[in-house]
Amino acid sequence: MAIVMRDVQFGYHSGQAVLRGVDCHFAPGQLVAVVGENGSGKTTLLKLLAGILRPQAGEVQWLDGKRQQMSHQIGYLAQQENPSWALQVEDMVAIGLPAELTGAAAEERIHAALLATDSLQFRGRNVAELSSGELQRVLFARVLAAEPQIILADEPTAALDLRHQESMLNLLQQQAQQGRSVVVVMHDLRLVKRWCDALVVLQNGRVFRSGAVAATLTPELVTDVFGVTEVI
Numbered sequence: 456m457a458i459v460m461r462d463v464q465f466g467y468h469s470g471q472a473v474l475r476g477v478d479c480h481f482a483p484g485q486l487v488a489v490v491g492e493n494g495s496g497k498t499t500l501l502k503l504l505a506g507i508l509r510p511q512a513g514e515v516q517w518l519d520g521k522r523q524q525m526s527h528q529i530g531y532l533a534q535q536e537n538p539s540w541a542l543q544v545e546d547m548v549a550i551g552l553p554a555e556l557t558g559a560a561a562e563e564r565i566h567a568a569l570l571a572t573d574s575l576q577f578r579g580r581n582v583a584e585l586s587s588g589e590l591q592r593v594l595f596a597r598v599l600a601a602e603p604q605i606i607l608a609d610e611p612t613a614a615l616d617l618r619h620q621e622s623m624l625n626l627l628q629q630q631a632q633q634g635r636s637v638v639v640v641m642h643d644l645r646l647v648k649r650w651c652d653a654l655v656v657l658q659n660g661r662v663f664r665s666g667a668v669a670a671t672l673t674p675e676l677v678t679d680v681f682g683v684t685e686v687i
């Protein structure tokens with residue numbers, strides 16, 4: 456399912472616009488990174504794509520063949536989620552399951568998602584007791600278990616060690632290759648270069664540039680946007 460943003464404007468409360476005139480298109484089958492400086496509007500853009508926030512002008516459309524809005528097909532992995540309730544890991548992952556999936560089929564789905572995220576060993580633990588990286592993997596298992604058509608992940612590798620960063624990006628790439636639209640907010644441009652198909656670069660709430668990673672993510676762009684000379 457594709458997502459289209461047309462001329463989107465958004466600001467919090469009555470303050471200044473955080474996003475202005477944003478046009479983007481996210482195609483199924485692609486892993487797309489959203490990059491930019493702190494405060495440039497990446498999380499805000501992802502929340503608009505998830506339908507958590509609504510644009511004050513312009514529109515966001517989630518398109519299947521029938522051009523219907525299908526917000527239940529969206530899996531959102533937040534930047535920080537700190538569950539304070541006593542809930543077992545497997546019950547947390549079960550929250551992501553479609554209501555009609557029960558019994559052995561539900562068990563299988565939970566097992567597969569925990570296995571994919573290297574989280575099976577936590578299944579009986581309380582989510583409030585997990586480390587940040589362990590929790591991130593479990594929250595991603597919850598997204599995978601739901602098998603949504605769209606996956607939106609805000610800095611999904613931030614809490615992860617190198618091996619689990621690799622495995623997270625590998626899973627996200629697989630999800631895209633299976634025909635889903637996958638959008639990730641990322642700071643590590645080397646990881647973007649290695650794993651992502653396309654990128655959207657935000658600067659001060661506007662799209663500074665977007666396109667295929669190979670053509671767009673150049674040393675000149677890194678200098679223009681981040682003011683550093685980085686070998687990418």
Ligand SMILES: Nc1ncnc2c1ncn2[C@@H]1O[C@H](COP(=O)(O)OP(=O)(O)OP(=O)(O)O)[C@@H](O)[C@H]1O
Pocket residue numbers: 467468473491492493494495496497498499500
């Ligand atoms: N709930 C909120 N209320 C008011 N202002 C907000 C809120 N959330 C974000 N902002 C402001 O909106 C702007 C964009 O924030 P956003 O979180 O989208 O940036 P970001 O690019 O994801 O930043 P970072 O790289 O630091 O995560 C920032 O100036 C931020 O202070």
